[in-house]
Amino acid sequence: MKTDIGTAGPGRQTEPTLDDPILPRMFQVRRIFSETADSFSCELQPSDGEVMHFSPGQFNMLYVFGVGEIPISISGNPDKPKLLVHTIRSVGPASKAIRRLKRGDLIGVRGPYGTGWPVKGAEGNDVVIVAGGIGLAPLRPLIYRVLAEREKYGRVALLVGARTPGDILFQRQLERWRGRLDIDVLVTVDKAPRSWRGNVGVVTSLIPKIRFDPATTTAFVCGPEVMMRFTAMELEVRGVPTSNLHFSLERNMKCGIGLCGHCQLGPYFICKDGPVLGLDKIKKLMALREI
Amino acid sequence: MEPKLVLDRHQFDTFFESLHKHGYEIIGPTLLDGAVVYAPVDSPDELPVGWTDEQQGGVYRLKRRGDQALFGYSAAAHSWKKFLFLPTLKLFEAYRTSGGPEIRHPQPDVRRRAFLGVRACEIASMEIQDRILIHGTFQDTAYVQARNAALIVAVQCLQSGGTCFCRSMNTGPEVTRGYDLLLTEITGPQKHVFIVDVGTDRGAGILEGIALAKADEADLKHAGDLVDEAAAHMGRVLDQNGIKELLYRNYEHPRWEEVAKRCLTCTNCTIVCPTCFCTTIEDVTDLPGGKAERWRRWDSCFTLDHSYLHGGCVRCSGLSRYRQWMTHKLATWIDQFGTSGCVGCGRCITWCPVGIDITEETAAIRSSGDASSSIFGKKGE
Structure with a gap:
């Protein structure tokens, strides 16, 4: 709905409509379950039955009655949109309030918002997916999509970093994917008990262990900003073109639709120009402090 | 006519x-x-x-x-x-109902x-x-x-x-x-x-x-x-020539430190500015918890909350907040919306308690050349 400004005549007021983008739609909680000690997933279904289609990498604003609203990326399968899945770390009042919801409770949802991972652009290329911590959540829809159309890509590698083995997200799923012969799945942790038989170290230390043709590789990266910076450096040094490196960024967001001004990073609004941005756009900005 | x-x-x-x-x-x-x-x-x-x-x-x-x-x-x-x-x-x-x-x-x-x-x-x-x-x-x-x-x-x-x-x-x-x-x-x-x-x-x-x-x-x-x-009889002048590129080149100019020493991060400039549009959200509930309201109110990029991200803020120093405001107003705004975010009304200058002047700050950055080129040994500064 667009309204013209400047055409004269009284009574040209627009009536309020329910498609006011600031009003949430109600979804019903189907299931909420722990993923790790401090993170959980929730499966939602629309109360009005209208399925929410989304692109891998997009996010929603989740509203809990009287508590607040937070931007959360969608972590479910884009090809099975009947169930809307979010994976959340309990860090603030709103995320903790979502954790306390029960089956059948209602939650407000606005979205999906933002740019997705440019997965089409990676067709024909080798694909390197690098996740740090909860950063695996916004990458999972991309992984589903790539695996669903596996023949369209060259080599595919998934590198996952976590603080400890207990903090590894989607562990059973990672084990299943690691059993496949058409994807390399490598996991590393910052620190581990003696029972851990895998890698220890930062996620960039996994990059030398995988095979990819840098010139025709597309990388998708999400994690803490410092981890993304070092991953970018490591992949660039190996010859992956800057324009093939994609990151999902995070900033304070109040509206999710480019109106509140909070999520600015230089000229970009993370909510509408991002959250996924190419390194060619953000390289200089990522090198600056407090930007 | x-x-x-x-x-x-x-x-x-x-x-x-x-x-x-x-x-x-x-x-x-x-x-x-x-x-x-x-x-x-x-x-x-x-x-x-x-x-x-x-x-x-x-x-x-x-x-x-x-x-x-x-x-x-x-x-x-x-x-x-x-x-x-x-x-x-x-x-x-929002009202709590049985449904x-x-x-x-x-x-x-x-x-x-x-x-x-x-x-x-x-x-x-x-x-x-x-x-x-x-x-x-x-x-x-x-x-x-x-x-x-x-x-x-x-x-x-x-x-x-x-x-x-x-x-x-x-x-x-x-x-x-x-x-x-x-x-x-x-x-x-x-x-x-x-x-x-x-x-x-x-x-x-x-x-x-x-x-x-x-x-x-x-x-x-x-x-x-x-x-x-x-x-x-215009009181002040702001040279807009190449201003976007000028400020994009000078994210690390020493002038930002200088202005940060004077800036009180009081938010006056953003409140009187006729174009500033940042808002934040407040959720309010009544005591029995049956009714909740969502309010939007003006916000300012000079507050710490503005850039808050789980565990801390992105723009903690006054320097980074003043830089965000001025660079947004005069430079990034052009990329975002196709025009400058400044109309030259002068309110931010008049109502700044310490009289920080956006035209003077821009001129200072312009006249001292740009930091990024001086890093590479540009002479004559």
Whole structure:
């Protein structure tokens, strides 16, 4: 709905409509379950039955009655949109309030918002997916999509970093994917008990262990900003073109639709120009402090 | 072209009556707490008759004029933003019911308002906010309603203030568009009249029933001269040439540290700015927990909360916050919305408690060359 400004005549007021983008739609909680000690997933279904289609990498604003609203990326399968899945770390009042919801409770949802991972652009290329911590959540829809159309890509590698083995997200799923012969799945942790038989170290230390043709590789990266910076450096040094490196960024967001001004990073609004941005756009900005 | 008309000062009461008759609440300049502010006015007596102002960095003083001009001041303390883009706005109410929370949209405020005394820079600032709040992918519904319901009675700015630089920003002082009616005030010993341009049918409707004379050549020439004079007495200058690239190159210029020593991060500049649009959200619940409300209120990039991200803020130092504000206003805004975010009204300079001057800060960065090239050994600094 667009309204013209400047055409004269009284009574040209627009009536309020329910498609006011600031009003949430109600979804019903189907299931909420722990993923790790401090993170959980929730499966939602629309109360009005209208399925929410989304692109891998997009996010929603989740509203809990009287508590607040937070931007959360969608972590479910884009090809099975009947169930809307979010994976959340309990860090603030709103995320903790979502954790306390029960089956059948209602939650407000606005979205999906933002740019997705440019997965089409990676067709024909080798694909390197690098996740740090909860950063695996916004990458999972991309992984589903790539695996669903596996023949369209060259080599595919998934590198996952976590603080400890207990903090590894989607562990059973990672084990299943690691059993496949058409994807390399490598996991590393910052620190581990003696029972851990895998890698220890930062996620960039996994990059030398995988095979990819840098010139025709597309990388998708999400994690803490410092981890993304070092991953970018490591992949660039190996010859992956800057324009093939994609990151999902995070900033304070109040509206999710480019109106509140909070999520600015230089000229970009993370909510509408991002959250996924190419390194060619953000390289200089990522090198600056407090930007 | 429509013939220009003349509204005599004695007809201003009739003009007010006509606005009221057409259902408009009149918002106009009036004196409050030692400043000209925009507020509801019921009669022309409430206008700042015979007053003007002196504005400099951190300085605002009302002064007497030698005449009885109604619009003889420069930029008022607040802009019209507070009537279009409300400082606080209830987004919705939610009620706890047996079937879960139920969301209700509040009744929209559809009061018709006539904005009396809108300057060229202020029309430009409305157009800038239109780009963001109306012409983007998503609309701010409340803004659209308020904007549509507002009748713009502009006035030619005949006195540029000490902190004005609209001429540099190509937004004034002459009003050329965006009005329903446009007044040019002519005061003299013999007469006190307003040349009236009609911009829209809506504006013409207000004039119906008021016996207006046609403007003669002498009046029109006089009015034109007055506008030119205002343009010639602009208090400040901001060189816009290549400004986006200049600021993009100078994220790490030492001048930011210098200005940060003076900046109190008080948020005054963002509150008086007619284009700043940042908002934050507050959720309110009643004590029994049965009703929740979502409120939107103005926010400022000078607060720590503005960039808060789980565990800390992104822009913690005053330096980074001032840099964000000025770089956004003058540079990144151009990439985001196609125009500068600054109209040159000078309010941020006048109302800064320590008199920080956006034109001076820009000039300082420009004159000292840019940091990034000096890193590579550029000589002659």
